[in-house]
Amino acid sequence: MVTIKDVARLAGVSPATVSAVLNNSAFVSPPLRQRVERAIRSLNYHPNALARGLKTRRTHTIALLVSDIRNPFYTGLVRGVEDVAREHGYTVILGNSDRRPEKIQRYLATLVGRRVEGVILTHVVPRSHVEALRRQGLQVVFVDVRPRDLYADAVVVNNVEAAWGAVRHLVAHGRRRVGILGFRSGLSTGDERLVGYRRALEEAGVQPTGLVVLSRLALEHAQEAARELLRRRPDAVFAANNTMVLAILRTARELGLRIPEDCALVGFDDVEWMSVAEPPVTTVAQPMYELGAAAARCLLDRLREGRDRESRLTVLHADLVVRRSCGCEG
Amino acid sequence: MVTIKDVARLAGVSPATVSAVLNNSAFVSPPLRQRVERAIRSLNYHPNALARGLKTRRTHTIALLVSDIRNPFYTGLVRGVEDVAREHGYTVILGNSDRRPEKIQRYLATLVGRRVEGVILTHVVPRSHVEALRRQGLQVVFVDVRPRDLYADAVVVNNVEAAWGAVRHLVAHGRRRVGILGFRSGLSTGDERLVGYRRALEEAGVQPTGLVVLSRLALEHAQEAARELLRRRPDAVFAANNTMVLAILRTARELGLRIPEDCALVGFDDVEWMSVAEPPVTTVAQPMYELGAAAARCLLDRLREGRDRESRLTVLHADLVVRRSCGCEG
DNA sequence: CAGGAGTTCTGAAACGTTTAGCGAATCGTT
DNA sequence: AACGATTCGCTAAACGTTTCAGAACTCCTG
Numbered sequence: 001m002v003t004i005k006d007v008a009r010l011a012g013v014s015p016a017t018v019s020a021v022l023n024n025s026a027f028v029s030p031p032l033r034q035r036v037e038r039a040i041r042s043l044n045y046h047p048n049a050l051a052r053g054l055k056t057r058r059t060h061t062i063a064l065l066v067s068d069i070r071n072p073f074y075t076g077l078v079r080g081v082e083d084v085a086r087e088h089g090y091t092v093i094l095g096n097s098d099r100r101p102e103k104i105q106r107y108l109a110t111l112v113g114r115r116v117e118g119v120i121l122t123h124v125v126p127r128s129h130v131e132a133l134r135r136q137g138l139q140v141v142f143v144d145v146r147p148r149d150l151y152a153d154a155v156v157v158n159n160v161e162a163a164w165g166a167v168r169h170l171v172a173h174g175r176r177r178v179g180i181l182g183f184r185s186g187l188s189t190g191d192e193r194l195v196g197y198r199r200a201l202e203e204a205g206v207q208p209t210g211l212v213v214l215s216r217l218a219l220e221h222a223q224e225a226a227r228e229l230l231r232r233r234p235d236a237v238f239a240a241n242n243t244m245v246l247a248i249l250r251t252a253r254e255l256g257l258r259i260p261e262d263c264a265l266v267g268f269d270d271v272e273w274m275s276v277a278e279p280p281v282t283t284v285a286q287p288m289y290e291l292g293a294a295a296a297r298c299l300l301d302r303l304r305e306g307r308d309r310e311s312r313l314t315v316l317h318a319d320l321v322v323r324r325s326c327g328c329e330g
Numbered sequence: 331m332v333t334i335k336d337v338a339r340l341a342g343v344s345p346a347t348v349s350a351v352l353n354n355s356a357f358v359s360p361p362l363r364q365r366v367e368r369a370i371r372s373l374n375y376h377p378n379a380l381a382r383g384l385k386t387r388r389t390h391t392i393a394l395l396v397s398d399i400r401n402p403f404y405t406g407l408v409r410g411v412e413d414v415a416r417e418h419g420y421t422v423i424l425g426n427s428d429r430r431p432e433k434i435q436r437y438l439a440t441l442v443g444r445r446v447e448g449v450i451l452t453h454v455v456p457r458s459h460v461e462a463l464r465r466q467g468l469q470v471v472f473v474d475v476r477p478r479d480l481y482a483d484a485v486v487v488n489n490v491e492a493a494w495g496a497v498r499h500l501v502a503h504g505r506r507r508v509g510i511l512g513f514r515s516g517l518s519t520g521d522e523r524l525v526g527y528r529r530a531l532e533e534a535g536v537q538p539t540g541l542v543v544l545s546r547l548a549l550e551h552a553q554e555a556a557r558e559l560l561r562r563r564p565d566a567v568f569a570a571n572n573t574m575v576l577a578i579l580r581t582a583r584e585l586g587l588r589i590p591e592d593c594a595l596v597g598f599d600d601v602e603w604m605s606v607a608e609p610p611v612t613t614v615a616q617p618m619y620e621l622g623a624a625a626a627r628c629l630l631d632r633l634r635e636g637r638d639r640e641s642r643l644t645v646l647h648a649d650l651v652v653r654r655s656c657g658c659e660g
Numbered sequence: 661c662a663g664g665a666g667t668t669c670t671g672a673a674a675c676g677t678t679t680a681g682c683g684a685a686t687c688g689t690t
Numbered sequence: 691a692a693c694g695a696t697t698c699g700c701t702a703a704a705c706g707t708t709t710c711a712g713a714a715c716t717c718c719t720g
Contacts, residue, residue, distance in 0.1 A: 001467065003676055014700045019678055026679090029698065046466070049444045050384045051676035054705050059380065069408050072602060075400045082399070082426055091440060094424040096412055110421060114379040136376070137331065249606050272402060273603020276579050333706055344670045349708055356709090359668065381706035384675050 002043045011039035022047060053115060062299060063093040063111050063119045065104070072271040073242055073288070074122065077143065080292025081120060088300055090117075099123055099185075112136045118299045124186060127151060139302045143295035146188045146313065153302060155295040155314040159189055162284045162318040163196025163238065166266040169282070169320060170236040171204045173327045175264055179211035179234035181226055181244040190214075193240045193268060215244065222247035230255055235263060236326075242269035245281060265325040280323035287316055332373045341369035352377060383445060392629060393423040393441050393449045395434070402601040403572055403618070404452065407473065410622025411450060418630055420447075429453055429515075442466045448629045454516060457481060469632045473625035476518045476643065483632060485625045485644040489519055492614045492648040493526025493568065496596040499612070499650060500566040501534045503657045505594055509541035509564030511556055511574040520544075523570045523598060541567075545574065552577035560585055565593055566656075572599035575611060595655040610653035617646055 004022075008015045013032060020026040021036045028036070039045075053059040064081050066074045078094070085092045093116065097104045104125055111119060111133075118139035130140050130152055141153040170178050180197045183190045194212070201208050211234050215225030226247040229237065239245040245267035252259050259265050259279055267274065270285035294314050302309060322328050334352075338345045343362060350356040351366045358366070369375075383389040394411050396404045408424070415422045423446065427434045434455055441449060441463075448469035460470050460482055471483040500508050510527045513520045524542070531538050541564050545555030556577040559567060569575040575597035582589050589595050589609055597604065600615035624644050632639060652658050 001676095004678095005676080015677080016679075016700060016702095017698090020699085023678080027698070032699085044462075046439065046443045048384070048676050049440075050380045050389065051705085052678075054378070054380045054384055054676080054707085055678045057705080069412070070405045072402050072405065075402065075405060078399050078424070079426060082424060086425075091423055091444065093421055094408070094412060095416075096409060109376065110379075113376045114421065132374075246602075246606060271603075272576075273601075273606055276576065276603055276607045278606075278608025331706095334708095335706080345707080346670055346672095346709075347668090350669085353708080357668065362669085378706050381675085382708075384677085384706080385708045387675080 001048075002045050004045075004047065007036065007039045007043055007045050010043060011035045057115070059115045059117055060089055061091045061093060061114065061116045062296070063095060063116045064122075065095045065097055065107060065119060066122045067099045068096050069094065071242075072273075073269050076288030077122070077292035077295075080289040080294075081296045082292075084293045084296040084300070090296075090300065097123070101126075104129070108133060112138060117303055120295050120299060121145075124188075139299055141295055141299045141302070143291055144189060148188075150311045150313060153298050153312045153314075155291055155298055155316070156188070157286045157291065157316050157318040159192035159318070160196035160199070162286075162320070163193040163240070163268070164200045165196075165320050166268070166284050167197050167200035167238050168204070169322075169326060170238065170264055170266055171200065171206065173236070173264060175236035175327075176206055177211060177233065177235045178206065178208055179213065179229050179232065179237040180208075180240060181222070181229050181237055181248060182212065182214045182240040183217055183222075183244065184214045185217055190240060193238075197238055197240075215247070217241075217243060219243055219247060223251055226251040227255075230257060230263070236260075237263060237265055239265060239267045242267065242271045242274075245269070245274070245283065249277060249281070259325050260327040264327045266320070267325075270321060275323065277325075279325045282323045282326035282328065283321060284318050285321045286318045290316055331378075332375050334375070334377065337366065337369045337373055337375050340373060341365045387445070389445045389447055390419055391421045391423060391444065391446045392626070393425060393446045394452075395425045395427050395437060395449060396452045397427050397429045399424065399426055401572075402603075403599050406618030407452070407622035407625075410619040410624075411626045412622075414623045414626040414630070420626075420630070427453070431456075434459070438463060442468060447633055450625050450629060451475075454518075469629055471625050471629045471632070473621055474519060478518075480641045480643060483628050483642045483644075485621055485628055485646070486518070487616045487621065487646050487648040489522035489648070490526035490529070492616075492650070493523040493570070493598070494530045495526075495650050496598070496614050497527050497530035497568050498534070499652075499656055500568065500594055500596055501530065501536065503566070503594060505566035505657075506536055507541060507563065507565045508536065508538055509543065509559050509562065509567040510538075510570060511552070511559050511567055511578060512542065512544045512570040513547055513552075513574065514544045515547055520570060523568075527568055527570075545577070547571075547573060549573055549577060553581055556581040557585075560587060560593070566590075567593060567595055569595060569597045572597065572601050572604075575599070575604070575613065579607060579611070589655050590657040594657045596650070597655070600651060605653065607655075609655045612653045612656035612658065613651060614648050615651045616648045620646055 004015045004018050008018045018036050020028050021033050082092050095107045121142050122144050124145055133140055143155045146154040146156050182194050213225050213229040215222045222243050239248050257263050267281050267283035270283050274281045274283050334345045334348050338348045348366055350358050351363050412422050425437045451472050452474050454475055463470055473485045476484040476486050512524050543555050543559040545552045552573050560581055569578050587593050597611050597613035600613050604611045604613050
């Protein structure tokens with residue numbers, strides 16, 4: 001493996017000079033610079049990022065921890081993060097937590113070992129963990145979820161408004177028995193969407209009794225919950241994330257319920273299949289790519305501006321994309 | 331940031347001893363070991379992976395380069411890679427190439443700078459690149475694609491057989507004008523699936539004239555190609571990957587063609603939405619998770635066994651999952 | 661009891677960078 | 691011609707580990 005010394009030798013200069021041209025950290029006369037650059041190319045030299053990081057204490061690496069990359073929900077987000085990271089010379093490490101505390105734990109430990117500069121989290125973790133990371137010099141930003149008292153930066157979507165809009169749309173279609181297939185998980189998102197749902201019905205003067213079903217996130221639970229909900233004969237349902245939509249779709253088919261005739265549906269999250277499903281499903285589309293990009297930008301900003309800036313909350317806009325499952329003409 | 335010296339001081343031993351307990355690299359008497367371990371815990375010490383990597387020349391890091399993580403096709407694969415990597419103490423860096431040569435180039439350059447131990451590639455790259463990586467000490471394995479003359483390890487699926495089976499299924503339904511919406515891209519997969527298609531029709535004694543349309547991979551191109559193909563009135567089509575399936579579905583709807591009545595459909599790749607689409611689509615399901623896991627195992631093996639083992643090809647099995655788009659009763 | 665054989669631990673060099681501080685060369689001024 | 695300023699490059703120390711060679715001990719053995 002060729003080192004800076006090899007380059008220096010070939011160019012007939014000292015390693016310090018090579019370093020100077022590499023980093024533009026000091027003036028180097030044009031001829032020397034040229035010789036150095038030529039040497040670098042001819043040896044196909046790639047500076048050792050480990051040595052560099054060891055010395056400078058900057059690794060130009062961030063990590064992104066999702067619960068399971070297989071959730072199509074995440075992919076746009078991941079891409080957004082990767083794009084802006086790369087644009088700024090950062091590399092991203094990807095991890096799956098399955099929301100399991102011990103996995104998260106282990107994961108974060110290896111990240112501090114690797115001296116990663118910051119972490120983007122897609123779900124809440126114990127506050128103590130965040131503080132431990134901070135003490136180790138890592139920055140953390142949440143995306144999609146918002147920690148209770150905003151003890152760290154977060155990038156989210158206007159969940160309550162968006163949910164409110166979705167349910168209002170259902171009500172505007174004349175539906176009165178509007179149910180929600182929501183989820184709990186200690187995630188702010190789930191709660192907020194429920195709030196939006198309640199608010200919309202309240203405003204419409206409708207009392208949704210017994211039509212609130214909260215599920216766990218796994219698809220099997222969701223299907224069980226969907227059966228539970230559909231058994232109560234709602235004439236519309238708001239499914240609070242993509243898994244819940246899938247659950248409703250499958251269960252409705254199973255029960256022979258026609259959508260939207262028997263039961264209208266509005267979902268949350270606009271993953272690819274929503275448009276090819278039958279019927280195509282009306283859903284609140286979160287700007288996933290932007291969410292990821294904004295999170296990465298937020299993290300990099302904080303890395304640049306230094307540790308002690310107060311927490312910043314970025315709220316992006318989620319819009320309803322109307323298709324047919326709500327009863328509209330596609 | 332606490333270092334090994336701090337630990338050593340607190341435990342009253344030398345750094346070498348701490349290192350020994352950390353790595354189990356030498357015998358350390360139980361009492362000393364205990365003192366060291368206690369010190370480690372009480373200081374919340376995390377060995378600096380940079381320093382360690384600098385010294386040992388092992389970073390325990392691999393990279394996974396996909397063209398675009400947003401393709402749902404990849405997510406299972408990514409998860410497979412991440413799981414086995416982590417299981418063996420490796421961290422994975424994720425990159426998106428968009429198949430753009432300059433991006434690939436830059437990407438690989440940063441990987442060698444970071445002294446990543448190996449790379450998993452989901453698309454072919456110029457052979458010279460692979461060889462350059464090798465010279466820098468990186469191992470590379472391909473997954474999903476197979477380099478022409480197997481100049482590197484690869485993990486793939488039995489594409490021709492699988493395609494053959496898919497088309498045979500269509501023929502068994504009595505379809506005769508069976509078209510293929512394939513793709514070119516220098517990828518072995520596309521070619522192989524075309525071969526399987528041709529073989530099946532040949533065996534059935536059917537001459538598919540003018541029903542072969544090859545598209546580029548982007549969805550817009552695919553839709554254009556789909557229109558082209560459907561205009562020629564096939565009574566069945568084999569769509570060679572998930573993008574092509576989506577294109578056919580949308581275009582058929584656009585043209586008012588009923589699936590499977592007017593035109594049966596069998597796809598390739600079993601992404602989530604295939605089962606909720608209307609009709610649910612019959613498709614060749616690749617074991618994506620296993621593909622990724624096998625690729626990672628292959629890479630780690632090679633890392634362990636040393637550079638000069640001959641190239642190994644791993645072929646996994648893809649099965650047809652029958653739903654309704656082919657004409658079967660769901 | 662001398663000296664060899666094991667044990668268990670330590671000192672110090674090395675990994676490949678960056679960077680402070682120093683020194684040599686050049687230059688303009690007087 | 692002598693002298694500071696200025697420019698440009700170099701020396702060497704540090705970053706936090708691992709690891710080799712060997713030091714200090716203990717324990718036998720003859």
